[in-house]
Amino acid sequence: MTDDRPHLAVIGAGPAGLAATVAAAAHGVRVTLIDSAAQAGGQFYRRPAAELNARRPQALHHQWRTWERLSDALAHHVGAGHVTHLTDHHVWLVERGLNEKSGAAGRTAFTVHALLGPGQESPVEVRADAVLLATGGYEKVLPFPGWTLPGVLTAGGAQAMLKGSLAVSGRTAVVAGTGPLLLPVATGLAAAGVEVAALVESTDPKALARQTRALAAQPGKIAEGAQYAAQLLRHRVTLLTRHTVVEAHGDERLEAVTVAALDTDGRVRPGTARRIACDTLAVGHGMLPHTDLAETLGCRLDGTGVHVDDEQRTDIPGVWAAGETTGIGGAALSLAEGHIAGRSAAARLNGTDPDPSSWVPAAKSRTGLREFFAALDTVYAPPAHWTGLITDATVVCRCEEVTGGAIREAVDGLGAGDVRTVKLLTRAGMGWCQGRMCGPAVAGLAGCAFAPSRRPFARPVPLGVLARAGEAGEAEDD
Known part of the structure; x- marks a missing residue:
């Protein structure tokens, strides 16, 4: 039987996508929630696989009740036929x-193309009247000598490993970089049970x-930070502020890191280097918005993020x-934005003006x-002269094995x-990740501001899929 309700495709099942899905479904819109993960939640609500039989998965989260409410609401709407969840x-x-002759009452305005399964070879198409992008963010990676050694991973990667598989990459860790994410990771x-030898901020x-004004207006965030500080004290984690990782050491895998103090200009202070033995280095320098899909649609950007109205x-x-x-603004902000977006989309798809009240x-x-x-963005910024740590032999683009020396020569x-000219001259950014990892570093070495580069596709696609475009099966019955 044809479902004539307006159809919204929500891409991304993290906090924003979940909040939007629940809000839209509750207001009479048919929603297809599309996500690359095997279960809803995104990075923030990532949970161990059921096969691991985790006894207290909530121990890894500080907003577990919020997740339970969202999860229960999603399950209710899926059961009622209001939401189709594609994992x-x-x-x-x-x-x-495209495909305007298809779909409910001929309203279809968008076609979402996806690849199904771990092999990402089976094409699927979802046709919808509107699209809500909740694609999240990814970590900013800044290279330094030794950063490609096994045992060196991003702060978010360490957190994902712990939340998703209850595993850690070693027994002794150093957590380094800058930003609020370092606290929950450490x-x-x-x-x-990992010995955190140092938190290097x-x-x-x-x-x-x-x-103070912006901080005082968010007492909940201040309390959250205080809780993390208390846990660091309880676990006797050494805190090194105004320090940075200079080099990671090891033959076949990480064995130690060298850290050094920074002066007020963001340069390494001579004579302050110290070596810390560890087998894990979790390093992070903030995050960047995922805007690939928005850019292919022609959406305007504000800086590195997608521009939106009220x-x-x-x-x-x-x-x-x-x-x-x-x-980038954390889970609470994502929930608020998702709720507003879901209500707005539902109202407009139903042909009424949204009620901001x-x-x-x-x-x-x-x-x-x-x-x-x-306010935090003005505080938590990488050291001003971080490019000075990249030697000519340091690999900057891992996909194409382009070194700092090759980029400086360009x-x-x-x-x-x-960045584009450097890419043409050195192949930096031409590999599998298409510059998502090395882009900020290449921009820093080139002395230009980092800006997202518009790509035709959001991820690599097999040629066979492109050849059969338009022939893919529907993900659901319209």
């Missing part, structure tokens, strides 16, 4: 204005004192965006959290002044 679907493109590893804590609408009709894809609490939370994270010797 293990890897979206590589969203097209608009405390999570310590609680799992490049920022001067005095910088936080200059953001309803979380992009400048492309029928496209909403919420969560980290609009700017219905999301006043979420809008108030959104405003405060955006101000809070804007800039200083051949006159490259932007």
Whole structure:
């Protein structure tokens, strides 16, 4: 039987996507929730596989009750036929204005193209009247000598390993870089029995004192930070502020790291280097929004995030965006944005004007959290002269094995002044990740601001899939 309800495709099942799905489904819209993971939750609500029989998965989360409410609401809407949840679907493109003769009452305006399964070879298409992008963010990677050694991983990678598989990569860890993510990573590893030899934060804590107004407006965040600090003290984790990792050491895998103090200009202070034995280095320098799908749709960006209005609408009709894809701001902000986006999309798809008074609490939370994270962004920034740590022999682009020396030669010797020219001269960014990992580092070495590069597809696609485009099966019955 044909379902004539308006159809919304939500891409991403993290906090923003879940909040949007639940809100839209509760207001009469048929929702297809599409996600690459095997279960809903995203990185923030990542949980161990059921086969691991974790007795207390909530121990790895500090917003477990929120997750339970979202999970129960999602299950209710799936059971009622309001939501179709597609797991293990890897979206590589969203097209608009195609297949308009298909779908409910001929309303279809978008086609979401995805690859199904671990092999990502089976094409699937979802046709919808509108799309909500909740694609999250990814970690900013800044290379240094030894960063490619086994045992060196991103802070988010260490957290994902612990949450998803209850595993750690070693017995002794150093957590380093800058940003709020370092705190839950260090405390999570310590609680799992790992000896955290040091938490190395490049920022001067005095910088936080200059953001008192924004911090005071979020007492819950202050309390959360205090809890992490107490756990660090309980586990006797050494805190080194205004320090950075200079080099990772080891033959076949990580054996130690060298850290050094930074001066007020962000340069390494001579004579301050110290060597710390460890078999794990979890390093993070913040996150960047995932904007690939938004860019292929032609959505405007504000800096590195997708531009949205007060309803979380992009400048492309029928496209909403919420969560980290609009700017990095944590789970609470993602939930607020997702709730607003879901309500707005439902109202407009049902042919009515949204009632902003219905999301006043979420809008108030959104405003405060955006101000809070804007203040943190001014504090938690990589050291100003981090590129000075990259030697000519340091691999910067792992996919194509391009070194810092090759990039400097392209800039200083051949006159490259932007990431694209460096890419053409050195192949940096031409590999499997298409510059997602090395992009910030290449931009830093080229002396230009990092900006997302527009790509035709959000992920690599087999040629056979492209050849059969338009022939893929529907993910559900319309």
